[in-house]
Each structure stands twice: as structure tokens, then as C-alpha cells.
Amino acid sequence: MRISVVLHTAGIFLRYFALTFALPVVVSLLYHEWRDAQAFAVSGVLAGAVGQLMMRARSAAAEDLTRVEGLAIVSGTWLLLAVAAALPFLASGLGVIDALFESMSGLTTTGATVIRDFSQHGHGIFFWRALTQWFGGMGVIALFVAILPRFGIAGRQLFFAEAPGPTDQPLTPRIRKTARALWLVYAGLTSAEIAALLATGMPVFDSVCHALATLAAGGFSPHPLSIGGYANPAAEWVITFFMFAAGANFALHYRTLRGETRAFLRDEEFRAYLAIVLVATVLLTACLLPSAPRTVEAVRTAAFQVLSILTTTGFASVDFQLWNDQAKMVLLTLMFIGGCAGSASGGPKVVRQVLIARYTLLELRRTLHPRGVLPVKLGGRVVPDEVMRAVLVFFLFYLLVFAVCTLVVSAFGADMMTAITASIACLGNIGPGFNAVGPMASFADLHPVSRITLTLAMWIGRLEVVTVLALVRPEVWRLVRRG
């Protein structure tokens, strides 16, 4: 592994990421928050300078990347951007650990927050939280691959290392065109949601922040009570719809827009996703009905919360910490599923769960027919053994990281429900959990070690576990020494 190549490439990404700091500067200026504007400007310049410095490691971009270099660039870039994005939070009064937690939570579209008192922070900070989620949702690297001309072959590798879910066919033969198409759909849907939220009477600033956080499946809200704080049923439906869209594969949105009208229904993962949403909503409605004043309200709340958790967005239209255990169990189950591959959502992804379920059922059938030829199929096509193995390995690692994380959080003083849900909420990039980390609570009360662990969990979860864990292998570090 050539350290200089990794530094150089990550430096390019950091330098361009620094440009995005201009947006919150504008917002802060609009709201006459001079100190915040200053903080964003300084942070941006600092990030840009560091990026420029890192690019010095090499005179030109590498023509080709080894696999290890690709993984290191992607993992390292995400860590680096999180540090850069944490600078404004530091300036706004958060401690180092909290600032890092908040910015990682933003970039990985988790939406877990350590901010206790929302009134202490200006508009710029809330906009920055939503914006980092929006960039993280579709993938920062995908964005740069889409708009920067300099990544040829290497861009392809980076794109796939970052893409959420077992990747299927790229939409177009050229990876740049694919990345650009996906980002266009993403931006289009975001604009549509802003317009829809404005129509429901939500203020402009809040509409923009919520739209950015919805499409990214992020979940940061400028309101301390999240969506519940607006008491606006129409907005809840709008956000429910766009969360559903954000949890679906963006490639399908693209193909539908291109005139392939049946793209959604023909996709097996989407059908499974739809079925999960419907079944979970019915179950949750049944749990909520006894205490709901009206059926419509129960359905609305259930649908909103099901999609919020399943797509790993993490908005709350009510404080579901107050719900009974049956209702919470429905949500906890959804936390282990996640949205569709190729969407902005986190979690293990619907397609992986579908494949694992099929694999298990086929093993049952194999006990009856020991000589049967029983391939796992998806969409009428056979899933190759190596893909199936990767899916199983992913899920095992996922559970392993989840278990370790839970152990750490509970060892540092959290109760069992808090430890479990905080871990899965961060690893799955969901956001809120139950008890001490419920939707209206803050992660700030957890022990510092727990917060560091959860920050790492978000990072590992966003990059789909294996991308990061592969770098821990000793042979990678032997490669580093050789240069």
C-alpha cells in the first residue's frame, strides 16, 4: 500500500469538501449570526489547507489503485471528513468527543445527537447538521466521482467500496454517469420534498433542513421535539412518503424516471421492502390503537415511525419512548433490517435479509433432498456462491460489532435496553434508541468511552463493516511498511 497515494487522494476529497463550508456561512450571514459565520469560514479554510497539504504527498493522482488502497482511501476519507465537519461544532461550544460524535452522526446519516439544549445553537449549526447528512446520504465519494473529472478507473473502485448494500449492475457503463444520475435523482427528490413541506405550512428553514435529512435517511431535526414539535399531520405524511422513497433503491427511481414504469414492482427487494412496511405498520397500528384517540392518528403515527426506523432515518413524530413494550419490540425488530441496497439508508439492508432467509429455507429443503441442486435466487437469477458468502459474512460481522459495542456501552454504566438500542441505532445509522437514548433524549449522558465507541460504530456501519474491518488485518500493515 502506497501511503502517499492514500494521503493524496484523501487530500483531494478533503479540499473539495472544504468548499461546502461556504453554504452554512451564507445561512449564518442570512440570520445575522456573525460568530457562527466566522467559525464556518475558518473551519473551511483550515480543512482546505490541510487537504492541500496532504496532496503534496504526491505530485499527481495515481493511475490505478490496489484493492487495499481503495479501502484505505474510503475509510480514511470518511474519518477525515468527520473530523473536518466537527470543527464548527467545537467552535459552537461542544467538547471534542461530542463534536466528533455529532459530525460522524451527521455524515453517516445516523441522526443521533449529543446536543441537549437546542436554543444554544444558531441556524448555521442546524443547517450544517442537515447538510452533512445530505452529503453523507448518497456518499461523499460518489458525489466527487460524479463531478470531478480526475477519477477514471480508480473512481469505479472507490464508488463500489462506498456504495451501500451488495451492489448490482451500474445503471450506465460509465461509473461517472451512474454516480451523476443517482445524485440528480437525489437532488430532485430533495427539491420536491422542500416544495411539499412548504405547502404544508412548515417554515422555509425547517423545510430545507428536514428535506435534506429525510432524503439522506439522516434524521437530524432543528426542532428539539423532532417532527412531533410541529403538530402538523400533513407534514408528517409528506415526510413519511419521502422517507419511503429514500429507503428504496435510487437506481429504481432513476429507471422509473427514464420511463421504465414497472421497475419498482419488478424488483424483488422493493417488493419485500413494501411488504415489511405494510406488515409492520399494521402491527404497530394494532399496538397503538388502544391508547390512540382516533384510528387515523394511530395509522399515521405507526406508518411514520415504521418508516423512520426501517429506513434508518430516525425522526420522531411522537415520543415513542413512552410506548408499551409490544410497540417498541416492533421498532427494535425493524432496526435489524434497514432499507434497500442502493438507497440512502443504513442497516443490514432488506436484500441481505431476503437472501439470508432464502438461504436458510433452502437448507431446510436440502435436508429433505440431500442431492437437490438448490441455488439461492433473486429476481429469477442465481446468486453466485461468493456473493452469498459475502452476505453471510457481512451479517456475522455486523452482529459481532453490535455485540462488542453493546458490551462496551453497558460496561460503562448504561442499562441493558439503552446499551442494545444505542449500539444498533449507531451501527445501523438509525439515530434514536430507547430509554436513555430515546427520541427526545440525548446521547450526551453516556460515558465518554461509550460515545467514542458509538462514533466508531457509526463509521463502521456506514462503510458496511467489511470495508473497515478488512484494514485491521495484519497483512495490510505489513504492506504499509513495505510501501
Next chain:
Amino acid sequence: MHIVVVGGGEIGYELTRELSVDHIVTVVDSNAEVGRRFESLDVAFIAGSGTSPDVLARAGVHGNDLLIACTGLDEVNMVACALATRLGSRRAICFVSREDFHGDGSNAQAVRSHFGIERIIWPEAQLADEMVRIIRSPGAIDAEEFAEGRIRLLEYRLDAGSPLTSAPLAALRLPRSALVVAVKRDNAIQIPRGDTRLTVNDKVFVMGTPEAMAAIAPMVHAHAASRTSQSVTIIGGGDVGFRLAQRLDDSDMEVRVIERDLRRGEILAASLRRALVIHGDGTDLELLESEGIGHSDVLVSVIDNDERNLFASLLGRQLGARRIITRVGRSANLRLFDRVGIDVALSARGAAVKSLVHDIRGGHAHLLAVLDEGQATIVELTVPAGFTPQALMDLKVPPRAIVGAIVRGQEALVPRGSDQVRPQDRLLVFVAADSVHRVRDFFGPT
């Protein structure tokens, strides 16, 4: 007529033998050894590649009437056809063994016209389709469909206790739209009359509308299986077995395919939706027992080897499979399979060759089906435009032939003697083999 046959394999030989009686035939095969087999026939043999313009020119495709390409390679056949039409052959017929070039899709048609192919014949598919028809008709040993499925023909073997043996035909009260067109007794075909009485072990041919045929099934077997969902075991996942499994996959039948080659098994399992593919040898008794093959309603053995096919079929019979359908490679083995108790024995090449030979002979008649190893056929006659309408009983149909159905536009009916025959009607005629030439020229030669 001058005909060039490219490919001297099993199909090429059968075709040449049939066609060389009336026509001038030249056979082309790249293997000179093959030529020996043709020495007994009055044909010319040229050793050389069918895709070489020189060889085809020597065979005389310039201005000849027909080229039939039937080597074992689809691509060779297509190139031979394309070359022949370019060199001046009037017509070209191509045999294929894969799905790619077959079918009615616009792509397939484009391929056909590009290569100058008049007709594509896929014997394995024809065989698989016939097997599907038989499997879907419980109890039948042969099944055919005509006029887009509006008329069906089924062949049954009568067992003891069949209600059909209880009285002479006239007294049986068969459905109005069904007709017993022929009886095969002691290996001889005869057209029954009202006073004919059917007996056990007779094979009967019944023609009629689908509804009438459904009503007649329980009259054939006293204990006819009324279950619609059947379990089908297919031994051998080759071309025929694969297509068969594909056709049955969408029905409610429970389908199992036993394939010896794991790679092939994986290909099958990849494209079949519900059918279970089992990797193993169809002649492995232990496997057949552990998979409960004996409980199958139908066992289809379509291995590309007569001996192993026969062995697998007999094992299936011993284990208790209710109906055995077997593919026969060499036509000479057909009689043997029938004798040892295989319910239905079918040959892919036989049927394809017979229908092609008939079509080449032409006439008003169009051969629709070959029955019982060629002992009988279903021929379609089109009534000429200038024909004066008259009742069917006044039409002097040749002996050993019977009009089983009349197709008039979108309508198909099973006629009685008093029904009118009009110009442009299409008559579906059941004919014993020795009478075919008389029926063919019934409305005058072309």
C-alpha cells in the same frame, strides 16, 4: 425435385431414405465415413463441409429446389441455408437444437429472413411439447391439438372395466362433440361403425372439442384420476427434459428433474422457478427410492440413450410410478418399448422427419400429426373454392379415412353425416397410412 441434404446423421439418413424414392437427392457431410451408409440408397454423396460454397456448388444448389440442413450444429445449419439461398437455392429448411433461433418473436423472424430460411424445425421441442400434451391428459397415451386447441385428439388404451367396452358404440351415449375415429386392435387400424363393440386392450382414438374430451375421460377409465395436480418426475435434463420442465414449471404440477451432470443441473436449477432439480443418476435405484419416485403420477425418461432410458423407465415402473413416458432414439426400438410395458414411447426425429416429408410432397393436404409410429396420420384438407356444398355423408371419403372435425373460420365442429361441407372449410381427416395418397389427392392434384 432436386433436394440437397446437408448432414448425414440420423435425421439426414431418415429424410434421404424417404425422399429419395420420388426425388433426386444429394447428401453433403464432412465425414466421408458417413457416405457408406448411403451407398444402399440411390443418392449422390459429397464429402465436404456444408458451409463451403464450393462444396454446395458441387452439390448443385444453383437453381435446385430445396436444401435441408440437419447437421448437429445449429450455426453450421444456418450458414448452410444462408449460402444456399444466396447461391440460388429456391427454398431452405433448417434444423436446430436450441431455443435461440426458434419461436415466433420478431427477433427469430428477423434471423430467419436474414439467413433465407423458410422454416426452422426443432425436433426436441416438438417432442417435449407432445409430452406436455400427453401429461396434461390423464390416462391418455397420445394427445394432439388442432385448430389452435379447439379440437383435441386423444389415444387411450382400454383396460378391464372401462365403461366404453360395455356396449356397441351407437349405444354408448358419447358427448355430442366427440367422435371415436379409429380403433387399433391386434396392431391393425380400423374405422369403427355404430355397431362396433370395443374390447379390453383396444387402443381408441377420440376426437372432439376440449369440453367433450373432458367429459369423455371418466368414460374411458372407470377409476380415472380426477386430480388435476400431478407429480411429474423427469429423468434426464437434456434439451427435451429441460424444455419439458420449463413448460410444466408454470402449471400447478409438482416437477422433479434428475440430472447426472452437476453443471447441467445448475443451469436447469437457475432457470426453473419451482421445479426441484436433483443431481444424480436416473438409473440409481437407491436415489429413485429415497426421492420417492414411485409416488409420481408420471415418470418421463428422456435420457439420450435408449438402453439407459429403458432401464430407468422399468425401474420407475417397478417402484410404482403410474404412467411411464419414454423417449426413443432409434425408431426401430419403438415396438420393443411398447412390448415391455412402457405406456408411451416417442421418437423425436421420427415425427419431425415424417411431417417434413409429407409437406414436401405437397397437395391440398397438410399433415398435422403422425400417430402410432406412422400407422395413421391426421391430415388437413382445404375444400377448394369452386366446390359445391354438400352433406358430409354424400362426400365419398376414401376407405380407411374419416372426417373428424370441420374447421370453418373461428369455429370448429365435430360433424355428423348430415352436416354440410362448404368451400374453404378445412377438414381434419384421420387416415390410415395405406390410404394417405388417396386422401391427399381427394380434391384433385395440385
